[in-house]
Amino acid sequence: MKIFIISEMTLYSQLKELCKKNSFQIEKKLALKMVPSKYDITELDSMIYSADGLIFQSKSAVNYCKNNHTTIKKRNELDNKEKRITNRLEIYCIGKYSAEEIKRLVNVNSNYNTKDFSSEGLLEAIKGNCKSGDTFIIIKGIGGRDYIEEELIKNNIFVKSYYVYERTIANFSIHYDDLVTGNNYFLVSSLIALETIQNKLEKNTSKKIKVAVVPTERIAAQINNSIFDDYIIINNLSTARQYIGEIEKYEKK
Numbered sequence: 001m002k003i004f005i006i007s008e009m010t011l012y013s014q015l016k017e018l019c020k021k022n023s024f025q026i027e028k029k030l031a032l033k034m035v036p037s038k039y040d041i042t043e044l045d046s047m048i049y050s051a052d053g054l055i056f057q058s059k060s061a062v063n064y065c066k067n068n069h070t071t072i073k074k075r076n077e078l079d080n081k082e083k084r085i086t087n088r089l090e091i092y093c094i095g096k097y098s099a100e101e102i103k104r105l106v107n108v109n110s111n112y113n114t115k116d117f118s119s120e121g122l123l124e125a126i127k128g129n130c131k132s133g134d135t136f137i138i139i140k141g142i143g144g145r146d147y148i149e150e151e152l153i154k155n156n157i158f159v160k161s162y163y164v165y166e167r168t169i170a171n172f173s174i175h176y177d178d179l180v181t182g183n184n185y186f187l188v189s190s191l192i193a194l195e196t197i198q199n200k201l202e203k204n205t206s207k208k209i210k211v212a213v214v215p216t217e218r219i220a221a222q223i224n225n226s227i228f229d230d231y232i233i234i235n236n237l238s239t240a241r242q243y244i245g246e247i248e249k250y251e252k253k
Helices: 011-023 041-050 059-065 066-081 096-106 119-128 149-153 190-203 241-252
Strands: 002-005 025-028 030-034 053-056 090-093 136-140 158-169 182-188 210-215 232-233
Touching: 030 190, 041 066, 041 136, 041 232, 053 119, 053 232, 059 096, 059 136, 059 158, 059 182, 059 232, 066 096, 066 232, 090 096, 090 119, 119 149, 136 149, 149 158, 182 241, 232 241
Parallel strands: 002 025, 002 182, 053 090, 053 136, 136 158, 182 210, 210 232
Antiparallel strands: 030 158
C-alpha cells in the first residue's frame, strides 16, 4: 500500500512518522498551492473595530491576513480592557488546527465546533451567539464556500467577505511508476483538490487500485468512479493514528 497526500495537512509529519514505523509508503503530492490575493487591508482593519463576529474560514485565511493581525489583537485588548460582555468581537474558525494557528499568530482565543470541523458545524456554533442586525466578517480564499455567508444573511446578519488568498494548481504529476501494486490511497480534503487530482489521474491509464480518502459525504459525492476504484470517509476530527487505523482496516477487507 501507499498513501498520497494531495491536500495540505497539519497531521502530515505525524502520518509520515507512523508510516515509517509501519513500513508504509507515503508521498506528498499537493494538488494546490496558495498565493496571496489583493484585498483592502485598511477597510478590513476598520471593519474589525466595529464588527460583532470574525470568521476565519480556513487555516490559510489566518496566515494570509497577517497585515490585519495587529488590529485583531488591539480590538481584543480593547474589549478586555473595557470588560465587555456584549458588543465584543467574537472570533470563529473551522476546527482546532485553525484555532491553534490563530492563538499562535494573533494570540487570541477563538470559537469552533469541537465535534464537526466543517462549515455546517461552525454555523451551529455561531447560531447561539449572534442576533439579527449583527455584523460579521468572513476571511477566506477565492473560490471558498459561501454556505456560512448565505445562511447568516438569511438570518438578517450583515456579512462582508474578504478574499485574502487564492488556490492555484500546483506543478505536480503522478506517473505509472509512482503507484504501487497494492492499494494507493489519496488523501483529499476539498472539492477543488479532488477535481485537480481526478484530472491528473484521468490521464494515468494504470489499472492499479486507487482509493480516495475524503472527510465528508459532500466531497465523496463528487468522486469519479471511473477514476477511483473506491473511497473511504475519514472525519477530519481524526488523529494521525485514527487515519492509519482506518486505512489498515480497509487493507484487511
